[in-house]
Amino acid sequence: MCNDNKRAKLESYILENGEISPGIFKMVVASNRMESIAKAGQFVNLYCREGSRLLPRPISICEIDKENNTLTFVYGVVGKGTEEFSKIKAGEYIELLGPLGNGYNIDEEIDEHIIVGGGLGVPPLLELIKHLKGRKKVYLGFRSDSYLIEDFEKHGVQVLIATDDGSEGIKGTVLDLLKKDKARGKMVYACGPKPMLKAVADWAKDEKILAQLSLEERMGCGIGTCVGCVVRIKDGDTWDYKKVCVDGPVFFSEEVVWDV
Ligand SMILES: Cc1cc2nc3c(=O)[nH]c(=O)nc-3n(C[C@H](O)[C@H](O)[C@H](O)COP(=O)(O)OP(=O)(O)OC[C@H]3O[C@@H](n4cnc5c(N)ncnc54)[C@H](O)[C@@H]3O)c2cc1C
Numbered sequence: 001m002c003n004d005n006k007r008a009k010l011e012s013y014i015l016e017n018g019e020i021s022p023g024i025f026k027m028v029v030a031s032n033r034m035e036s037i038a039k040a041g042q043f044v045n046l047y048c049r050e051g052s053r054l055l056p057r058p059i060s061i062c063e064i065d066k067e068n069n070t071l072t073f074v075y076g077v078v079g080k081g082t083e084e085f086s087k088i089k090a091g092e093y094i095e096l097l098g099p100l101g102n103g104y105n106i107d108e109e110i111d112e113h114i115i116v117g118g119g120l121g122v123p124p125l126l127e128l129i130k131h132l133k134g135r136k137k138v139y140l141g142f143r144s145d146s147y148l149i150e151d152f153e154k155h156g157v158q159v160l161i162a163t164d165d166g167s168e169g170i171k172g173t174v175l176d177l178l179k180k181d182k183a184r185g186k187m188v189y190a191c192g193p194k195p196m197l198k199a200v201a202d203w204a205k206d207e208k209i210l211a212q213l214s215l216e217e218r219m220g221c222g223i224g225t226c227v228g229c230v231v232r233i234k235d236g237d238t239w240d241y242k243k244v245c246v247d248g249p250v251f252f253s254e255e256v257v258w259d260v
C-alpha cells in the first residue's frame with residue numbers, strides 16, 4: 001500500500017459544518033493543497049481548541065475536491081472532541097494534520113468491486129468509489145438512520161442498506177446483506193467496527209475474494225510516536241506489531257491477526 005510522507009499541519013478555513021443525519025455532521029474545509037496529495041482511505045488529525053483535549057481526533061477523508069481545493073469529513077458525535085467540532089461554525093478555523101496513513105490499494109486491473117461500510121466507517125468509502133473502475137456495489141449497515149446514501153448514488157452505484165432496527169433496507173447486519181444479495185466481485189473494501197470487519201474478512205475468505213480492511217483503531221498521537229494503535233500483522237509464519245496510524249489504516253484481511 002502506498003504511504004506518502006508528505007503532510008502538513010495547517011489552520012484550515014471551515015466552509016461548511018452541519019448536521020446531515022441525527023448525530024452525524026459534515027465539515028467541508030479549504031484544504032490548502034492537502035487535497036493534491038490525499039488518497040481515498042487516508043485520514044486527517046483534527047485538533048480541539050479546548051486545551052484539556054490535547055490528543056487529535058483522527059477522521060477519514062470522505063471527499064477530496066481538487067477543483068475547489070476542499071476536503072470533506074463526515075463524523076459522528078461520540079464524545080467531547082467530536083461534540084466540540086460539531087459546534088464550530090462555517091467561517092471559523094480548525095487545525096488539521098494530514099493526510100495520514102496509507103489509503104486503499106487501487107488496482108486498475110480489478111473490475112468487480114464490493115464496498116462494505118458500517119456505522120462511522122462509511123465516510124471514506126465515498127471517495128473510494130470514485131476511483132474504482134468497472135462494476136461496483138455498495139453494502140452499508142447502520143443502527144437506524146442512514147446517511148450519505150444519495151452522495152453514493154450520485155456516482156451511479158447501487159447501494160443496499162441493512163439496519164439493526166429494520167427502519168431502512170433489510171433488518172440485520174451488513175453481513176446478512178452480503179449473503180442475501182449473493183455479493184460477488186474480485187476485491188472487497190471495508191471500513192467499520194472491528195467485529196463487522198472480522199465477519200467480512202471471514203466471509204471474503206470463504207468466498208475466495210481478496211479484502212482490504214480499514215481498521216479504525218483507537219489512536220493517540222496519530223503519527224507513529226505513541227504506539228497506542230498497534231495491531232498484530234502476519235509476517236511469514238509469525239507476526240509483528242504494526243501501527244495502524246502509519247502502516248495502516250488499510251490492511252489486506254489475510255494479514256490481520258484478530259483479537260476479537
Ligand atoms: C483512521 C481513523 C479514521 C476515522 N474516521 C472517522 C470518520 O470518518 N468519522 C467518524 O465519525 N469517526 C471516525 N473515526 C473515529 C473517531 O476518531 C472517533 O470517533 C473520535 O476520535 C472520538 O473522539 P471524541 O473526543 O469525540 O470521543 P472520546 O471517546 O471522548 O475520545 C477520547 C480519545 O479517544 C480517541 N478515540 C475515541 N474513539 C476513537 C476511535 N473510534 N478511533 C480512534 N480514536 C478514538 C479520541 O481520538 C480521543 O483521543 C476514525 C478513527 C480512525 C482511527
Ligand code: FES
Nearest residue numbers: 220222224227245
Ligand atoms: S496513534 Fe500513536 S503510534 Fe499510532
